[in-house]
Every structure is written in structure tokens, then in C-alpha cells.
Amino acid sequence: MRRPTIKDVAADCGVSKATVSLVLRDSPQIGEDTKQRVRESMVRLGYVYNRRAADMRSQRSRTLGLVVTHLRNPYFAELTMAIEDAASTNGYTLFQGFSRDEVPRQRRLLETMAEHRIDGLILLPSHDSRQEDLREALGGARLPHVLIARSVRGYDCDYVGADNVRSGVLVGEHLGTLGVSSAAFLGGAEGSSARGDRIEGLNVGLRSAGVTSPLALSLPAIGDEGGISLVDRMLERIPCPDAIVAYNDMYAVGVMNGLRARGIIPGRDVAVASFDDVPDAAFQQPPLTSAAGHPEIVGARATRLLLDRLEDPDRAPRSVLVEPDLIPRASTTSWSGRA
Incomplete structure (x- = not known):
């Protein structure tokens, strides 16, 4: 029959x-x-x-690829879920891989996904990716793609991420209005575009609020170093500043634990602020002040930008920066030294 x-x-x-x-x-x-x-x-x-037959006729696989570094950071988990939801809504299946922030592993994942004929790719690049790495892995395959959360110097392509400079400005202005006179920035991988942008914005925000010597110290993480050991390294170099700004909420949790281990009460003795505003930020002790990067918006817009690229492969690259919001909480507002 x-x-x-x-x-x-x-x-x-x-x-x-x-x-x-x-x-x-x-x-x-x-x-x-x-x-x-x-x-x-x-x-x-x-x-x-028969979707397979239809895809063969349309020359589309109806699949997209997503490569992120890892899901230990809750922000990346929220971002991944937003992308999967947007892909599914538009009739695409999402293949996922994790580079663990390693360029060789990232290269293998990109090559494998291209071999499986995905229609397009969304990539959160490893922190030390170079434009040559991406051109070799993606340019040769002419695979439509969008970068998210981290840009790569000199590599011109579609990009979506939180406005990290603006996030830093918001944090800096907030700390300045509290009356801090010194601050340290802890965490993040040296060379990461997001780290550099946050520090740039933080300095601008502190200066605009009248802080004449904004950052007393900036310490990148070494390998998988967490916030606790960053606090130890900071206190070996300088006295505890009025404020500590962590690269993200994960580092901030470790920073607050490291301070408590030294008998320094976060929120009271030193203001602590951070970035991303992951769901757990509000439930820390004290609740953590953080600049929200809206992963749900970043994910949805990145997927939309990739689908637009599939329809118009020759259009000029676009860069979309999502406006952040500062969520002040007791980790800064309860600081005892505020004016």
C-alpha cells in the first residue's frame, strides 16, 4: 500500500x-x-x-550549531536555553558543543559541525581565539555564523552581546555615588574582550562620579583560579580597597567567601559588585549588586541575526549591543563607608 x-x-x-x-x-x-x-x-x-526529502529539495538541513565554552557559568546556561528556544520556534534543531575555552577543541567542533552540513552557527569564542583561528575554521567553509558575548579583535562578522562598556559605566557610577575612593577589579581571562570592555567602562564611570584614581589594582584569573585565591593575591599587593568589582557573579561569590575568610565582611567593610545578574545573585549573603546582561535577549537576537544571514548571505555584518541594567543590592548599598 x-x-x-x-x-x-x-x-x-x-x-x-x-x-x-x-x-x-x-x-x-x-x-x-x-x-x-x-x-x-x-x-x-x-x-x-518527510522532512529529509524536503530538506534535500531546499538545500537546507534545518539544523543550527551552537558552540559555547561551558555551562558552569549560569549566564551561559541561560543564553543556551534562549538560543535553543528561538531555534525551535523557527523550525530548527540545535546541535551543541562545548569548547571548554580551548582553541584546539573549538576548532574540532567547528570543523565537525561544518562537515554535518548545519545551516549556520552561533559561537561564543574561547577567550584566546584569534581572527586567524576563526577564518581558518569558518571562513573556508563559508558557514554563516554569529559571535556572541565575546568579540575577536580584527574579525568582522555578525555579533550580539551585552554592552560591556556600558555595564562597567553603570557599576562605576554607582560605586562613585556611594563615596568609594578606591576599587579593585578581580577575575576574568586576560585578553578577553568582555573583561577589557568592563574595565574600560568601570574607569569611565568612576571618574565621572569624581573618583580621581579609579582602579587601584586589576587582577586577571590564572587558569581556573576562583575568587577566593584572587582575594589572597589582591591583599598581598594592596590594602583592602573600598570596593571590589568581580568579572562576573561566579567570581563575586568566591570573592565574598575569600573576604569572610580574612575577617572582612562583604557589603559592610567593602562594597562588592559584579556583572551578569544570574538568578542566584539576589540570594547571596549579602545580595549581590550586579549589572544585568540579559542573556534571554542576547540569545533571541543572535538567533534572529543568524536566520537573517541565511536569507541574505551577502549583507554587511551587523553588531548588536544589548543595553544592560544595574541591579543595586546590599553588597554595595550597605557599605559602611558610604557618604
């Missing part, structure tokens, strides 16, 4: 083959009543959509 076809479904419910095809794609051009009638006909006839 032969399998029913689109032609059979169209004849059964009195519409054209083109209409059935649009219903299969859930096109907004077709009214809900017609969609319901066509779907009922499919069930009645036992029609099963």
Missing part, C-alpha cells in the same frame, strides 16, 4: 498542494481554520511529513 502524499491531502480537503506545504511550515499566510482542516486530513489519511 503506497504512502499518502501532499497531493492526496490537498485533494482530500479541497485545497492546493501549495497550501498544504504552507501548513506544514506553519505559515502565517494560512488561516487557522484552513490549517486545522488540512491537519485533520493528514491524520485521517495517515500522512507523515
